[in-house]
């Protein structure tokens with residue numbers, strides 16, 4: 669498809685960086701041996717783990733451990749070691765915020781430790797069969813049986829553990845068609861999954877039912893429950909505040925408006941980027957993952973599909 673001419677101009681290094689930074693990726697594409705798992709304390713009982721792939725949330729306490737997302741399979745031993753630094757109790761649940769392999773790759777390994785895998789029903793559906801993402805020219809194999817969610821929901825479910833209520837809520841057709849965010853109502857902490865990339869352009873997976881309009885609507889829901897004291901664990905990027913999420917929403921809205929207008933005016937994605945309309949947005953948001961050309965082409969294709 670036309671967008672692949674854009675991808676073709678990327679260097680191999682950039683393409684690999686894109687695939688491993690946030691898009692679902694096959695583990696054999698990269699060497700995980702140098703990846704370190706860094707732990708950041710969010711509250712006395714909630715932590716964030718940063719490694720390669722989606723940020724992991726960890727809840728620890730008297731009832732045991734549950735985690736949100738599990739990155740890539742080759743990192744499972746390091747992730748388990750990092751969790752063991754926080755608690756010696758069993759991992760009871762893994763919540764998948766969506767199906768992408770940089771969030772679900774460790775499912776089979778963590779499940780083998782005895783954890784039940786919990787996700788929206790569309791996450792299970794997508795993991796059951798091969799998935800293709802033309803934006804990255806990639807097809808992903810169906811997940812092994814042991815990696816599939818055993819507990820699924822339609823709208824949401826709540827875990828009452830560790831003196832906390834972790835409300836898991838599905839939001840439709842945003843980053844994918846199976847996104848959930850997790851709201852720790854007592855601690856005032858939110859794990860957004862890939863509804864929020866803190867500080868850089870997101871991947872929006874229209875090929876898995878996502879859309880930029882859906883991401884904006886999802887961000888609005890999260891902004892509706894967040895206040896100035898809310899601690900936000902984004903899908904990618906550093907820990908965030910509500911102010912960071914507002915800035916992200918503003919960027920998405922501006923991009924959405926410009927691309928919508930450009931399509932109405934009969935402009936191609938390339939013409940839109942060349943027009944310079946995104947120059948000021950780019951200085952802040954093109955840092956580190958997708959460049960403007962690639963991001964706009966993804967949004968543009970998503971709006972036309």
Ligand SMILES: [Zn+2]
Pocket residue numbers: 690691692766768843862
């Ligand atoms: Zn994702």
